[in-house]
Amino acid sequence: MQSELGQQRLESRSPSVQGNSLRRNKPFMLLLTGYTLSVAGNGFHSIALSLWILETTGSARMMSVVMGIYMISSLLFGAVAGTVADRSNRITLMTTADILRALFTIGVALCIGLSPDSTMIVFALVAFTAISGLFHSPAMQASMVKFAGTEQIQRSTSLVNIMENIARVSGLALGGIAITWFGGVAAILVDGCTFLISALLIFLAGRTLNGANETVVHDEVSESSIEDEQPAAERSKFLSDIWSGILFIKNDPVARAVIILSPSLMLFFTSCLMLIQVVAVKVWQVNPASFGLIEASFPVGYLAGSFLILTLDHRLQRRGWFIFAGIFLLGPTFVLMTFSRHLFLSIGLIFLAGFMFAFATLLVQIMLRLRVKTEMLGRAFGIIGSLTSVVPPGGLAVSAYCADYFGPASTLMVIGVLLSVIGIFTFLFLKPIRDFN
Missing domain, CATH: 1.20.1250.20 (MFS general substrate transporter like domains)
Known part of the structure; x- marks a missing residue:
């Protein structure tokens, strides 16, 4: 104490x-x-x-x-x-x-x-x-x-x-x-x-x-x-501290909500990024220069969203709602990409996805730092980081198989819908995130 x-x-x-x-x-x-x-x-x-x-x-x-x-x-x-x-x-x-x-x-x-x-x-x-x-x-x-x-x-x-x-x-x-x-x-x-x-x-x-x-x-x-x-x-002994960290994440509402949301979001989102590359080559049939522009669009959009969050600072209220909106709107954005046949429209949609992804992830990190006890932050970030790095490769393997079997555009559309479902689930059932202000 x-x-x-x-x-x-x-x-x-x-x-x-x-x-x-x-x-x-x-x-x-x-x-x-x-x-x-x-x-x-x-x-x-x-x-x-x-x-x-x-x-x-x-x-x-x-x-x-x-x-x-x-x-x-x-x-x-x-x-x-x-x-x-x-x-x-x-x-x-x-x-x-x-x-x-x-x-x-x-x-x-x-x-x-x-x-x-x-x-x-x-x-x-x-x-x-x-x-x-x-x-x-x-x-x-x-x-x-x-x-x-x-x-x-x-x-x-x-x-x-x-x-x-x-x-x-x-x-x-x-x-x-x-x-x-x-x-x-x-x-x-x-x-x-x-x-x-x-x-x-x-x-x-x-x-x-x-x-x-x-x-x-x-x-x-x-x-x-x-x-x-x-x-x-x-x-306490070291192994006891590890176990106490796991129990803390299990029992703390904020940490539990984040450990449910973050790996689920990364599971589908990284698959979408890979599928966009496949769609760009096989469906949009872009040249190398255009492919480079497509690759740069997402990080630029993410930077724009991060900069807006930085600029708004305390003026940004109901941050949990912005997390929900960022995740939910990723779905329609990826679905629209499957219908796009124009390079600049595709680049704009990818930029928009990066912009919304900043709200979906950056605000979650802020909430974790503000709502989790300081002495437990290391364990929280360590365990959540492990899951968010391990889960995406499995999603990539499954989505790659589905892309070969059903087509990259159809697979991207289905995953886009699933992202919107995750957004709705976040709003309805993950109360600590929804109520984050």
Whole structure:
């Protein structure tokens, strides 16, 4: 109880809460910059690793091994990583995870450069990199309240999502250029360097935040001090903490609603994105340039929706209704795509889908941060993240089979209808989401 009260006093007195602008919140901006750099650098790594696998093995099945590594790692270690994030100093955990990711990524570059036949070693290092990233993600998500304050959660979450998408798209684009000019090894080394820079920035963010808290009131202590002073008897065993996280999600109305909604939404939505690509080639018969425009339309729409949420901030009321509308209207949008025969109409519909997807997902993240207890956020994000990363591949496999058997347009239409059904289910039965204001 004492630690919870101390944490609440720290959050209430944090300069991040008192300030009206995130730009003047130095700890948050350091954290955001580090995270953005790591996402951009990861794009370099993704493209370079994919090209190396194809050039070395010539097998698309080997590409699926990498996807399987990330999926299995998330399934096995998601809940563990979330529990560690809740039991540890989150700043230290993020810094350590980034340093480990840097070392493993540099190891991948050395293996590719010095021993091109070391495929299994590369896969092992990729697995270690994926596991390290799992410990970084829930710690980052759970730290947002501490760094931004509850009054700035909507703005900070929107800003993080905007920068993440910009970094991901630009990282992939710049990665392709870097590989062309300097080769894949150099691109992967850049990724390792960005992780090191991210670790340094997050470390500085923690030091700056703790220093600011100490200047607010002399008798307060940092989060790490509060955690260190807890009696040993109050710290449950690790496996018990994992189980308590599962029980919390089962019993907490908000967490339970999100864990029902998010995997279901991602199950169908990722299938729709894949089917759009098939429809574009087989039905719309677009050329490569038009296909590129179609691919860019969704992230641009998502960024536009995120920016609108960021701009509206507290003026956006009845946020649960906007979540429902975003999910429900995705259905008719995908159905209309199956009837479209004009490129610009198709691009506009895909842009609209990305725009609504921002409301369907970003507001859910904001609700989770505001409604779930701080000490359980790591486990909540870890477990939900595991499910949302494991479920989509199954949906992709089923939708791909149906597309071959019934046609991509018909399959896309059916899944679009199912998305609207999920929206109605959310509104009728997931009361915590519907009532989110």
